[in-house]
Amino acid sequence: MTVPDPSLTDLASRVLGGSVVAANDEFFAARENLITAAAPRFDPDEFGLKGKIYDGWETRRRREPGHDWAVVRLGAAGVIDHVVVDTAWFRGNYPPEIAVEAAAVAGHPSPDELAGATWHEIVGRSACAGDTANVYEVADARRFTHVRLVMHPDGGVARLRVLGRVLPDPDFLEGTVDLIAAENGGHVTGCSNAFYSSPGNLLLPGLARHMGEGWENARRRDDGNDWVEVALGVAGVPRRIDVDTTWFVGNAPGWVSVSTCDDRTGGDWQILLDRERVQPDTRHRFRLPGAPAATRLRLDVFPDGGLSRLRLPGEADPAALVALRETWRAAGPDGPGAPPAG
Numbered sequence: 609m610t611v612p613d614p615s616l617t618d619l620a621s622r623v624l625g626g627s628v629v630a631a632n633d634e635f636f637a638a639r640e641n642l643i644t645a646a647a648p649r650f651d652p653d654e655f656g657l658k659g660k661i662y663d664g665w666e667t668r669r670r671r672e673p674g675h676d677w678a679v680v681r682l683g684a685a686g687v688i689d690h691v692v693v694d695t696a697w698f699r700g701n702y703p704p705e706i707a708v709e710a711a712a713v714a715g716h717p718s719p720d721e722l723a724g725a726t727w728h729e730i731v732g733r734s735a736c737a738g739d740t741a742n743v744y745e746v747a748d749a750r751r752f753t754h755v756r757l758v759m760h761p762d763g764g765v766a767r768l769r770v771l772g773r774v775l776p777d778p779d780f781l782e783g784t785v786d787l788i789a790a791e792n793g794g795h796v797t798g799c800s801n802a803f804y805s806s807p808g809n810l811l812l813p814g815l816a817r818h819m820g821e822g823w824e825n826a827r828r829r830d831d832g833n834d835w836v837e838v839a840l841g842v843a844g845v846p847r848r849i850d851v852d853t854t855w856f857v858g859n860a861p862g863w864v865s866v867s868t869c870d871d872r873t874g875g876d877w878q879i880l881l882d883r884e885r886v887q888p889d890t891r892h893r894f895r896l897p898g899a900p901a902a903t904r905l906r907l908d909v910f911p912d913g914g915l916s917r918l919r920l921p922g923e924a925d926p927a928a929l930v931a932l933r934e935t936w937r938a939a940g941p942d943g944p945g946a947p948p949a950g
C-alpha cells in the first residue's frame with residue numbers, strides 16, 4: 609500500500625476549518641467524528657442507549673438496496689493526492705467497499721445545493737478492510753471544495769483524511785496575509801525531528817489549545833539544533849514573523865533564528881532574524897524591515913524545543929499572484945486536470 613507524503617495537508621480536518629455538512633444516516637455514531645484531528649479512541653466498556661459507542665461515523669444496518677454517504681466541506685480548496693478511510697476499531701461493522709466523490713462549488717452552498725452539484729468520482733468503488741487505515745491514491749489533479757464518502761452498503765468509519773495541497777483562491781491573497789498559513793497553501797517541506805508532534809501544526813489556523821497542537825521535537829543530546837523548513841503558499845515579501853511558544857513552559861527553545869530564500873533567483877538563504885532569545889509560553893512578534901521576497905522559510909530552534917504556531921505576515925508578490933491565478937483557473941472543474949477516461 610502506498611504511504612502518502614507526510615508533508616501533505618489534511619484538507620478535511622476540522623482544525624483547518626473542515627465540516628461534515630450532511631449524511632443520510634448517523635444512527636449509531638455522529639458524522640462529525642469523521643474529521644476529528646485526534647486518533648480514534650475505543651473503550652470496550654462504553655455503551656449507550658443505542659448500543660456500543662464508537663469514535664467515528666456509523667450507520668444502522670441497511671435492509672434495502674442502496675448505500676450510505678456523508679458530505680465533507682474541505683477546510684481549504686485543494687488538489688487531493690490521497691484519501692485515507694480509517695476503520696480503526698470497526699471490526700464487524702465496517703463497510704466492505706467504499707467510493708469517494710468530489711465537487712468544486714464556489715461560495716457557501718447549503719446541503720440541498722450540494723445535492724445538485726456536479727460530483728466527480730476520485731476513488732472508484734474499492735475494497736475496504738476493517739480496523740485499518742485504508743489508503744487510496746487520487747489521480748484527478750483538479751481542485752475541489754467538497755468530498756462525499758460513500759459506504760457500500762453501510763457500516764462505520766472512524767476517520768476520513770483527505771490529503772493534498774491547498775490551492776488558495778488568489779482573490780483572498782491581496783493585501784497583508786499570512787504567507788505560510790496552511791489555509792493559504794503554506795506547507796512543511798523538511799524537519800529535523802518531529803518525535804512528539806507534527807511541524808505542520810505550526811501553520812494551522814487559530815491558537816493551539818494545548819501543547820499537543822504544536823510542534824515538539826525530542827530532547828537533543830548533541831551539539832546541533834532542530835529546524836523546520838516551509839514553502840510559502842505564494843511568493844511574497846514578509847513584514848513580520850510571529851513565534852508562539854504558548855503551552856511550552858519547560859520545553860520551549862532558548863533561541864530562534866529565521867532565514868528565507870527565493871528559489872526564483874538562485875535560492876541563497878538570507879538570515880532575517882539572527883538567534884533571537886525567546887521566552888516560554890509567550891507569543892513573540894518580530895519586525896522584518898527590508899526583508900527580500902521569498903518562496904521558502906527556515907526556522908532554527910536552539911538547541912531544541914517546541915512551538916505552538918508560526919506566522920509570516922506579508923504581501924504576495926504581484927507576479928506570483930498572476931501565476932497563481934492561472935494555476936487556479938487551470939485546476940478548475942473544467943480544467944485539464946481530470947484523469948483520462950477509462
